[in-house]
Amino acid sequence: xxxxxxxxxxxxxxxxxxxxxxxxxxxxxxxxxxxxxxxxxxxxxxxxxxxxxxxxxxxxxxxxxxxxxxxxxxxxxxxxxxxxxxxxxxxxxxxxxxxxxxxxxxxxxxxxxxxxxxxxxxxxxxxxxxxxxxxxxxxxxxxxxxxxxxxxxxxxxxxxxxxxxxxxxxxxxxxxxxxxxxxxxxxxxxxxxxxxxxxxxxxxxxxxxxxxxxxxxxxxxxxxxxxxxxxxxxxxxxxxxxxxxxxxxxxxxxxxxxxxxxxxxxxxxxxxxxxxxxxxxxxxxxxxxxxxxxxxxxxxxxxxxxxxxxxxxxxxxxxxxxxxxxxxxxxxxxxxxxxxxxxxxxxxxxxxxxxxxxxxxxxxxxxxxxxxxxxxxxxxxxxxxxxxxxxxxxxxxxxxxxxxxxxxxxxxx
Amino acid sequence: xxxxxxxxxxxxxxxxxxxxxxxxxxxxxxxxxxxxxxxxxxxxxxxxxxxxxxxxxxxxxxxxxxxxxxxxxxxxxxxxxxxxxxxxxxxxxxxxxxxxxxxxxxxxxxxxxxxxxxxxxxxxxxxxxxxxxxxxxxxxxxxxxxxxxxxxxxxxxxxxxxxxxxxxxxxxxxxxxxxxxxxxxxxxxxxxxxxxxxxxxxxxxxxxxxxxxxxxxxxxxxxxxxxxxxxxxxxxxxxxxxxxxxxxxxxxxxxxxxxxxxxxxxxxxxxxxxxxxxxxxxxxxxxxxxxxxxxxxxxxxxxxxxxxxxxxxxxxxxxxxxxxxxxxxxxxxxxxxxxxxxxxxxxxxxxxxxxxxxxxxxxxxxxxxxxxxxxxxxxxxxxxxxxxxxxxxxxxxxxxxxxxxxxxxxxxx
Numbered sequence: 001x002x003x004x005x006x007x008x009x010x011x012x013x014x015x016x017x018x019x020x021x022x023x024x025x026x027x028x029x030x031x032x033x034x035x036x037x038x039x040x041x042x043x044x045x046x047x048x049x050x051x052x053x054x055x056x057x058x059x060x061x062x063x064x065x066x067x068x069x070x071x072x073x074x075x076x077x078x079x080x081x082x083x084x085x086x087x088x089x090x091x092x093x094x095x096x097x098x099x100x101x102x103x104x105x106x107x108x109x110x111x112x113x114x115x116x117x118x119x120x121x122x123x124x125x126x127x128x129x130x131x132x133x134x135x136x137x138x139x140x141x142x143x144x145x146x147x148x149x150x151x152x153x154x155x156x157x158x159x160x161x162x163x164x165x166x167x168x169x170x171x172x173x174x175x176x177x178x179x180x181x182x183x184x185x186x187x188x189x190x191x192x193x194x195x196x197x198x199x200x201x202x203x204x205x206x207x208x209x210x211x212x213x214x215x216x217x218x219x220x221x222x223x224x225x226x227x228x229x230x231x232x233x234x235x236x237x238x239x240x241x242x243x244x245x246x247x248x249x250x251x252x253x254x255x256x257x258x259x260x261x262x263x264x265x266x267x268x269x270x271x272x273x274x275x276x277x278x279x280x281x282x283x284x285x286x287x288x289x290x291x292x293x294x295x296x297x298x299x300x301x302x303x304x305x306x307x308x309x310x311x312x313x314x315x316x317x318x319x320x321x322x323x324x325x326x327x328x329x330x331x332x333x334x335x336x337x338x339x340x341x342x343x344x345x346x347x348x349x350x351x352x353x354x355x356x357x358x359x360x361x362x363x364x365x366x367x368x369x370x371x372x373x374x375x376x377x378x379x380x381x382x383x384x385x386x387x388x389x390x391x392x393x394x395x396x397x398x399x400x401x402x403x404x405x406x407x408x409x410x411x412x413x
Numbered sequence: 414x415x416x417x418x419x420x421x422x423x424x425x426x427x428x429x430x431x432x433x434x435x436x437x438x439x440x441x442x443x444x445x446x447x448x449x450x451x452x453x454x455x456x457x458x459x460x461x462x463x464x465x466x467x468x469x470x471x472x473x474x475x476x477x478x479x480x481x482x483x484x485x486x487x488x489x490x491x492x493x494x495x496x497x498x499x500x501x502x503x504x505x506x507x508x509x510x511x512x513x514x515x516x517x518x519x520x521x522x523x524x525x526x527x528x529x530x531x532x533x534x535x536x537x538x539x540x541x542x543x544x545x546x547x548x549x550x551x552x553x554x555x556x557x558x559x560x561x562x563x564x565x566x567x568x569x570x571x572x573x574x575x576x577x578x579x580x581x582x583x584x585x586x587x588x589x590x591x592x593x594x595x596x597x598x599x600x601x602x603x604x605x606x607x608x609x610x611x612x613x614x615x616x617x618x619x620x621x622x623x624x625x626x627x628x629x630x631x632x633x634x635x636x637x638x639x640x641x642x643x644x645x646x647x648x649x650x651x652x653x654x655x656x657x658x659x660x661x662x663x664x665x666x667x668x669x670x671x672x673x674x675x676x677x678x679x680x681x682x683x684x685x686x687x688x689x690x691x692x693x694x695x696x697x698x699x700x701x702x703x704x705x706x707x708x709x710x711x712x713x714x715x716x717x718x719x720x721x722x723x724x725x726x727x728x729x730x731x732x733x734x735x736x737x738x739x740x741x742x743x744x745x746x747x748x749x750x751x752x753x754x755x756x757x758x759x760x761x762x763x764x765x766x767x768x769x770x771x772x773x774x775x776x777x778x779x780x781x782x783x784x785x786x787x788x789x790x791x792x793x794x795x796x797x798x799x800x801x802x803x804x805x806x807x808x809x810x811x812x813x814x815x816x817x818x819x820x821x822x823x824x825x826x
Contacts, residue, residue, distance in 0.1 A: 068704075085492060087704075092700050093699070178697050182591040280589070283587065284591050286500070287505050291500075322486040
C-alpha cells in the first residue's frame with residue numbers, strides 16, 4: 001500500500017517529485033485495476049499540484065460525490081452520463097489542500113446494497129464490502145494513498161475492515177455532505193481511507209485545515225472500554241478474535257481495558273436506526289423510486305418497498321430515541337477515553353452477491369461519533385478483520401490518536 | 414390573494430374544478446407577472462392532478478430547489494441553463510400530495526443578497542424582500558396559493574412580512590433540504606408561503622403527511638412572551654407598531670402577554686450566527702467562489718471575501734454557543750406557549766438595491782425553531798409589516814395554531 005505519510009516525507013525531502021508520486025498511482029491503476037475494478041473512471045493525464053500538504057497525493061472519490069471533471073453516476077443507470085456542474089465541497093477541500101483527484105471509485109448503487117463487480121484485493125474470491133467498495137479496494141491494492149467514501153450504516157468501516165486498511169468515519173458533519181447523493185441526512189457521513197491510521201489522520205487534518213487531527217507520536221495509553229454490542233447478535237469467530245487481539249495488545253501496551261455495557265437507550269438506538277434511515281431514504285430517493293421504479297437497483301428498491309409503512313410518528317419517536325441515546329453515550333466517555341468494538345461480524349463474505357452486514361457499525365453512525373478502523377487480525381484465506389476505535393462526538397483527534405496507539409501495539413511481537 | 418383553504422373547499426364541494434383552479438393561476442400570472450417579475454419561468458401548459466389534498470393547487474418553487482421539468486438557475490449566470498436530473502424531495506412531496514408545480518420563482522443569487530428585479534406587489538417602488546423574493550411576491554400578487562422558499566438568515570419570514578403574506582419557516586429539517594442549493598447546512602430551512610396562516614398550515618400538513626399541522630378552529634388563547642430582541646438593535650416605528658398591535662390584539666382576545674428577556678447565551682447565539690453561516694458558506698460555495706470568481710454575484714462574493722478569516726476554532730466555538738443557546742431557549746418555553754417578535758425592522762425598504770435586513774430573523778433560524786409570519790400592520794405607502802410567532806423546536810403545530818389565533822385576533826375591530 002502507499003502510505004500518505006511516507007509519500008509526504010519523500011516529497012518534503014525531495015526524493016520523490018509530486019509528478020512521480022501521482023505517476024506511481026497511475027501505474028498501479030494500470031497494473032491492477034483491470035482485475036480489481038475499483039475505479040469507474042480515472043484520468044490517465046492526471047497531474048500533480050505544486051503546493052499544499054496533499055501535493056502529489058492521488059485521491060479516489062466515491063462515485064456518489066459530485067465532480068465537475070468526471071461523470072458522477074451513483075452506481076446506477078438512472079444517472080448514466082450524469083455530469084454535475086460543480087465539485088462537491090469535500091472535493092474542493094481536497095483540491096485546495098493540493099491533492100489530485102485521479103478518478104471516481106465504484107459504489108454500490110446509491111450507496112445501498114446492490115453490489116459492484118469490485119474484487120477484494122486480499123482475496124479475489126471475496127467481496128471488498130460496501131458501499132464504498134472501490135475506495136477501500138483501491139487503497140488496499142496499493143493504487144492510491146487516499147480515498148473518500150461515505151457511511152450511512154457501515155459503508156466506510158466495514159469495507160475498510162474487509163480490505164485491511166485504515167479508515168475514519170469522522171464526527172457527523174465534520175466533513176460537509178453537500179454535493180453527496182443523499183441517502184439519509186441524519187446519518188450520511190463522508191469518510192477517508194488510507195494505508196494506516198496516521199495516513200488517514202494526515203489526510204483529514206489537511207482537508208479540514210485542523211492540524212490537531214494529525215496523530216502525534218508517543219501518546220499516553222488510552223483508557224479503553226470494550227463494547228461487544230450483544231444487542232447486534234454474536235460475531236463470527238474471526239470478528240471475536242480481532243476484538244480480543246486488539247484489546248490484549250492495548251492492555252500489554254499499558255492501556256486500562258475493561259468491558260463496558262451500553263445503557264439500554266443506546267441499544268434501543270441500535271434498534272431504531274433502520275427507521276431513521278428508511279424513512280429519510282423514502283424522501284431522498286422519491287424521484288428515483290417514483291419516477292424510475294423499473295430502473296431502480298433491485299435490492300434498494302426492495303428495501304424501499306418493504307419500509308413504506310413507517311409513519312412520521314414512528315420517525316419522530318426514533319429521532320427522540322437517538323437524541324436521548326447520544327446524551328447517554330456522552331456520559332460513558334466520562335469513564336473511558338475510547339470504546340473498542342467490532343468493525344464487522346468477521347472476515348469478508350465469499351462471493352460478490354453481498355457486501356456484508358453493517359450491524360456492528362450502524363449504531364455509531366446514528367450516534368454521530370468518530371469511528372476509526374484498525375486492521376487487527378488475519379483470518380483464513382488471508383482475509384483481514386478490523387476493530388473500531390470510537391471517541392465522543394467531536395473527539396476525532398482522540399479517536400485517531402487511540403487508534404494509532406492500538407495499531408502500534410498490534411505490531412509488537 | 415388565492416386562499417389554499419378556500420380553493421380546497423371549492424374543489425371538495427365541486428364548485429371549482431382542479432383544472433379551473435390551476436387555470437386561474439395561469440391567468441393571474443399572465444395578467445401580473447410581466448409587471449411583478451416573480452417567476453423565472455413557468456409552464457403555460459401546466460395541468461392539475463386528479464387526486465391528493467393539494468389537487469388543483471398551483472405551486473411556485475424557489476429557483477435554488479432542483480426540478481427536473483424546469484431549469485434550476487440559482488439566480489446566477491454560473492448555473493445558466495442548469496437542469497438537474499431529478500426533483501428535490503420537497504418537490505416530489507408536493508407532487509405526491511397532488512400539487513401542480515407551475516413554475517420557478519425568482520431568488521437572489523444563491524439565496525444571498527444580490528437582489529432580483531422582482532417588485533413588491535403592495536407597492537411597486539419597494540423591494541419584496543429576499544432571498545425568496547419571487548415566492549413571496551407571487552403569493553402576494555394573487556398568482557398562486559402556495560410557494561416554496563428557503564431561509565438561512567431571514568429569507569422566508571422577511572419577504573413574507575414585506576409582502577403581507579403568511580409564511581412558515583418550520584423546525585429545522587422538518588422538510589428535507591436535499592436537492593436545495595446549500596448555503597449553510599446548519600441553517601438552511603425550506604419554508605412555505607400562503608395567503609393566511611391556515612393556508613400554509615394546510616400546505617405543510619399535506620406535504621409532510623402530518624395532519625396535526627392543519628390549524629384547528631376555536632383554540633385556547635396561548636400564553637405569549639414578547640421578545641423585542643434588543644441585542645439586534647431598535648426597530649423602525651412601523652416594526653414596533655406591528656409588534657405592539659399584535660400583542661394588544663392577542664391580549665384582548667384572551668392571551669396572557671408579557672415581555673420576556675432572552676437568556677444571555679441566546680443573545681450570544683444571535684451574535685455568532687454570521688460565523689456559522691459564512692464559515693459553512695465558504696465550503697458550500699467553494700466551487701463557485703474558487704472556479705468562477707468573476708461570475709460570482711458581487712454582494713455574495715464581497716461577503717465571502719470579507720469572511721475568509723474565520724477558523725475551524727471560531728466555528729467550533731460558535732457551534733457550541735448555538736447548542737447551549739438551544740438548550741436555554743427550550744427552558745423559556747416552560748413559561749410560555751409561544752414567543753412573539755419582529756419579522757423585520759419595519760416595512761420594505763424603497764428601491765430594489767437591497768432586500769432588507771435579516772437581523773430579527775437570524776437567531777431563530779440558528780435555533781431551529783418554527784417561525785410563522787402574520788401580517789399585523791400597514792405602514793405608509795400601503796406597505797405591510799408582519800410579526801413572528803415562534804414555538805419550541807418541533808412545535809410547528811403550536812406555532813401555527815397560535816399564529817392563527819393572533820391572525821384572527823387582529824381582524825377584530
